[in-house]
Amino acid sequence: MFDRLLGFRKIQKDMEYKLIQLSFIPSKYFEALYVQCGTEIPCHTLDICEVEEKHIRGELLKLMKEGQVDTKIELEKFQLFERINIVSIKSKEIRLLMDEYLEKMNKKDSQRLIQILKEISIAGKLMHYSMKALYDNYELALENIEELNDTCNRIIDGLFKFKYCEEEGEECEYKFDDPEVLIGNALRAVLHDMMLVGDKIIHIVKEFSYHHDHLKIDDKKEANDEEKADTSKDKRKQKRIEKLNKKNKKQESKVNTD
Amino acid sequence: MVSAIFMVIIVVSILLAFAIGANDETFASVVGVKRLSVRMAVIVGAIIALLGGVFLSKNVGETLRDDISELDMTSNLVLISIYVAMAISLVLASVFGLPISSTEAMVGSILGISIATGSKINWNWGGMGHVLATWFISPVLGFTISFTVMKLVNAILRRSVKSFRGTEKANTIFGVLLLAMVFMTGLSRAGNDINNAIAPIVWFFEQNPDRSWFYQKLPFILGGLGLGAGLIIIGWRVLKTLGNEVVELTPESAFVTEGVAAFIVFIAVYLGIPVSGTLTLVSSFVGAGVGMKKQINFSTLRMILLFVFLTPLISGLCAVGCYFALRGVVLT
Secondary structure (H helix, E strand, O other): HHHHOOOHEEEEEEEEHHHHHHHHHHHHHEEEEEEEEHHHOHHHHHHHHHHHHHHHHHHHHHHHHOOOOHHHHHHHHHHHHHHHHHHHHHHHHHHHHHHHHHHHHHHHHHHHHHHHHHHHHHHHHHHHHHHHHHHHHHHHHHHHHHHHHHHHHHHHHHHHHHHHHHOOOOOOOOOOOOOOHHHHHHHHHHHHHHHHHHEEEHHHHHHOOOHHHHHHHHHHHHHHHHHHHHHHHHHHHHHHHHHHHHHHHHHHHHHHHH | OOHHHHHHHHHHHHHHHHHHHHHHOOOOOHHHOOOOHHHHHHHHHHHHHHHHHHHOOOOOOOOOOOOEEEOOEEEEEEEEHHHHHHHHHHHHHOOOOOOHHHHHHHHHHHHHHHHOOOEEEEOOOHHHHHHHHHHHHHHHHHHHHHHHHHHHHHHHHHEEEEHHHHHHHHHHHHHHHHHHHHHHHHHHHHHHHHHHHHEEEEEEHOOOOOOHHHHHHHHHHHHHHHHHHOOOOOOOOHHHHHHHHOEOOOOHHHHHHHHHHHHHHOOOOOOOOOOHHHHHHHHHHHEEEOOOOEEHHHHHHHHHHHHHHHHHHHHHHHHHHHHHHHOOOOOO
């Protein structure tokens, strides 16, 4: 009861700590995966990260249940937590794919993929910094997310080249069961999920910062413009349909008179 | 020996306390920011109503507005009719989850009976002019001051809060301040409301000063219980509407809403400016919402405004019906 009256402040503090911890795991995980794949020595950090992630996730869920009040802040934080979770889940998928297919790939491709793992680890770190900055400084969080998006887009761009085209410029081949395609798609999905974490942080900044009203206004303008565009399209369609109907009627009446 | 008519007055007084409790919107802001659930809010509100009734209600002064008409307010028939009409209006509005002003209901009842019995209505400033001014001044003051204060609070927060941690801290601080404010308002309102409801029966219990404390306080306890029961049984609807369906509240806007409403009522009473607590609070909700650039739910607001205009009419008609029905019974 006392906690409730104080707005669950203690729970909020614990959640802040755990969320920041959770956001750091993907970076550590990809770093460890990079080391394992690069050296071919089993890296226990991966297992430790998985256990840590499970533990933190459990604790966060417990905290969220304890402090459940259904305010907008709580809902947004839960959604943020879910998005970070998805990144962790997809990271585990990549580990499985790497374990299964890395040996079947040619050396050159595997080396490139391993290098991408290192880059994703850096993107993960940026996601973690954005998360940390959200709690420290909204402005810094936005800057970090911009950097995160740039990094992710750059890696995705590299993946795109890696996946589709031969170096000699021959025609691109695309088979869904190719190890390169499977791993490439999984990596791209993780990067997209990291960007979605960034999007959620931007949304939180827009929603709860007292400084960023201009971002909300921009959003509203965009939404209004889209609505206007949609309505004008609808009107044009309606006019076309009306014209067609009129033409049909005229033709019918001509046929009848004939 | 207690006469039958006095027993009726006791029942009607408790009924009015119940109706006032059913339309008590004090805890709406706390429900709006989810600091208390609706269930918890009505239980806490009921306890506060009982405490406020027992410990803060004092000897009753002016109860019915005898300055707006030449109607004989000392008549039991008039008193019962007005109380029943007020109770019906308040319960009816509460069933729809709409907050209305009990003063409005009272004035409507008095006007209804006055017109029906041909009593002269005092339209000058000392009478109805004062009441009508209340209905215009309250929303204007509530909206304007709440909007201005909200802008000011926003400016302060813009300077001091620069992170999500800061936002959460600000929410906690404003949430605690809001709770303290609401508890205090709840206590004082309960004291005042119970006074209004049980005014006609207090004298009977004060006749014997030698009786126990419990006996002396019995009408206040009955009033408090009635108020609490009203809040628990029907009052949750009003809390839900005002707390969740007019405007999206944040702890700071809820605090501004409650704080401004309490401040206006306090200052207005002190300066002798006529204001209505309910109208001030509702308009404060809207003012703070606009100040926060939040979307206002106009359909709910329209319903509240509709009932604001309908309340005097409904209570007036009910009072007239009740008055003539009772008079028929007494005459036969």
